[in-house]
Amino acid sequence: MPEHWIFAYGSLMWDPQVPVAETVVARADGYARSFCMRSIQYRGSVEAPGLVLGLDPCDGGACSGVALRFDPGDWPEALAEIRKRELVTEAYREAELTLTLADGRRVAALAYVMRHDHWQYAGGLSGAEQARIIAAARGLRGPNADYLFNTVAHLDELGLPDPALTELAARVRGLIAPADGAPPARDP
Numbered sequence: 727m728p729e730h731w732i733f734a735y736g737s738l739m740w741d742p743q744v745p746v747a748e749t750v751v752a753r754a755d756g757y758a759r760s761f762c763m764r765s766i767q768y769r770g771s772v773e774a775p776g777l778v779l780g781l782d783p784c785d786g787g788a789c790s791g792v793a794l795r796f797d798p799g800d801w802p803e804a805l806a807e808i809r810k811r812e813l814v815t816e817a818y819r820e821a822e823l824t825l826t827l828a829d830g831r832r833v834a835a836l837a838y839v840m841r842h843d844h845w846q847y848a849g850g851l852s853g854a855e856q857a858r859i860i861a862a863a864r865g866l867r868g869p870n871a872d873y874l875f876n877t878v879a880h881l882d883e884l885g886l887p888d889p890a891l892t893e894l895a896a897r898v899r900g901l902i903a904p905a906d907g908a909p910p911a912r913d914p
Contacts, residue, residue: 731835735791736779776863776870780840857897
């Protein structure tokens, strides 16, 4: 019986919203994770887009994340839910990638890769511009900053620190911290 895997490199790592049978640290060679997609729904709005992660082809690159394996009986419904979430504006394309798992296995997995020809593509923004957008944006799933902070925290917990995202999170914290140095307030 075939195995069903999805590569998670952003919020799917910490909030898949579907039953997962196995989670394994994984690497996708030839790709990089970056804040390259304008979010107009979940972490921003049409009037004030946020930024979310996309998986970009990158010669010589490698993106670490997790491979999510699904039980065959859960697969059809889980895939439908993930597609509904990830393909809502068709800014990603679904691609099959070969992942290298932490335990040495190599598996085929679906991944959501950013489409450069889509109007939501926002590659090439400076770190300062990314931070400004992320600090200000808010969507149906809350502040854009929380998406960044949760991703950084989860990568750190997995032993996969991402220095570029950690630096971006520090910039965003600096923008949202009140002048008195107190932690920023969050809506419930």
